[in-house]
Amino acid sequence: MSAQTTPITERQLELITRAHCDAGGLIEPLLTLKGGAKLKMIASLAQRGLIEQQGGRWRITGAAVAIIQGEAKPEDMLAAVSAAGATASQATPPLAIDPELEAAVVAAEASWQAVQDTPRVRADSKQAQVIALLQRPQGTSIAEIMAITGWQAHSVRGLFAGTLKKRGIVVTSEKAEGGGRVYRAALLSDAAV
Numbered sequence: 001m002s003a004q005t006t007p008i009t010e011r012q013l014e015l016i017t018r019a020h021c022d023a024g025g026l027i028e029p030l031l032t033l034k035g036g037a038k039l040k041m042i043a044s045l046a047q048r049g050l051i052e053q054q055g056g057r058w059r060i061t062g063a064a065v066a067i068i069q070g071e072a073k074p075e076d077m078l079a080a081v082s083a084a085g086a087t088a089s090q091a092t093p094p095l096a097i098d099p100e101l102e103a104a105v106v107a108a109e110a111s112w113q114a115v116q117d118t119p120r121v122r123a124d125s126k127q128a129q130v131i132a133l134l135q136r137p138q139g140t141s142i143a144e145i146m147a148i149t150g151w152q153a154h155s156v157r158g159l160f161a162g163t164l165k166k167r168g169i170v171v172t173s174e175k176a177e178g179g180g181r182v183y184r185a186a187l188l189s190d191a192a193v
Contacts, residue, residue, distance in 0.1 A: 016064045027058040035108035134185030141180050
């Protein structure tokens with residue numbers, strides 16, 4: 001479904017109603033969304049012809065007032081907008097870009113990326129202890145890891161194959177002279193060399 005054929009959401013209807021009743025037709029003082037969500041809401045309402053930019057501010061249109069007052073149904077407005085679609089879209093200039101809003105979106109995306117880049121393992125966690133054991137020059141055995149963490153062997157192997165692999169840590173094993181296996185860890189970028 002395109003944005004012009006989807007029905008108006010309850011949140012959109014509530015927003016234009018509040019703008020009409022409480023804010024003199026202005027949308028932005030009532031719009032509590034941030035970043036991309038705010039842009040999507042504004043774009044969706046503008047595509048439906050329910051808001052327009054006047055003097056650098058978004059205001060509800062007569063079509064929105066007609067819906068609020070019950071003189072028109074949202075579906076009727078969608079049909080009118082889609083019927084006028086080709087000619088209106090050619091005659092209507094593109095939406096003006098709000099530099100303040102764009103800066104807020106960039107800042108939000110940067111902060112989200114910073115959160116994603118931070119390690120999600122505490123220094124004193126069992127997972128951190130296992131990684132420290134694996135990074136020792138002599139490596140470690142599953143028995144040592146089991147003794148420190150209290151985990152069962154299958155849980156340790158699951159950590160190697162799942163969590164550590166997703167974090168980019170490759171666990172290698174070698175058969176030791178005594179018959180057991182010795183496990184070591186390397187970052188995925190180091191192991192590829």
